[in-house]
Amino acid sequence: MRIRLLEADEAAPMHLLLLADPSEMLIKDYLASGQCYVLESEQSEILGAFVLQAQNTTKIELVNVAVSEAYQGHGLGRILVEAAIETARNQSYQQLLVCTGNSSIGQFALYQKCGFRVESIERDYFIRHYPDVIIENGIQCRDRICLTQNLSES
Template sequence: MDIRKLEKGEKLPMELLLLADPSKEIVEEYVNRGECFVTESEQQIVGVYVLLPTRPETVELVNVAVVEEHHGRGLGKQLVMDAIQVAKTKGFKTIEIGTGNSSIGQLALYQKCGFRIIGVDRDFFIKHYPEEIIENGIQCRDMVRLSQDL
């Protein structure tokens, strides 16, 4: 599948972005500061990721989402690997990603793609999200931070 940068003026795939991050305000804020990439199937956006420069030579992959009907087909891994390649091409030296302590599948995927756990931001989701987040029967409290040298 081809992955492309969303052009200025194109409608954001907000429903899809909200699958990975339930706060519309937070999503809008980082999408405005970063770059959004999408992949399509039959002229419908089925996958998305956002790259956000955070520090000199460092970029964060802040949102990765795939529509449910396309789960289990390797599309999430393709998106993550594409983000890594784009970051390298743009000259970044480090790519980071954060996910919830309850995001078991995502933690496995990111490690399979070469990311390593570098820390935990305790109570991140309690402090920054007004609604309780439950995933895989676990309360999402902490942000697990991962990183990869490029």
């Protein structure tokens, strides 16, 4: 497997990115100003992706991490998050931000296992920004939990 930056003339793997964010409009918005990386198998099949978007000169956000449903539960999410951390560090960012929903239990645990700490909670974010109700793990996704990692400390 290898992780690479998506080429300028390549279409983003929207089917994967929609697994992590149900708003195609928001995905297109952050793809326009972000960097999309893909995880490929030896047969060049795209198994996962992540998108980084600079917030300022010192802070970058991991705005999407997605793994093909057929490959979920095999550690690829952790590989993608660790690659995003390393990419941000190599680009000389001092802090990496990632946000998730209150109902995204597995993602929340993964980010903490990868060294992220809770920074803030934005109440009712998903109610205000998404037209449809989002249910995950039998829980309504309402609040956005933001976590950060200081890249100079880890």
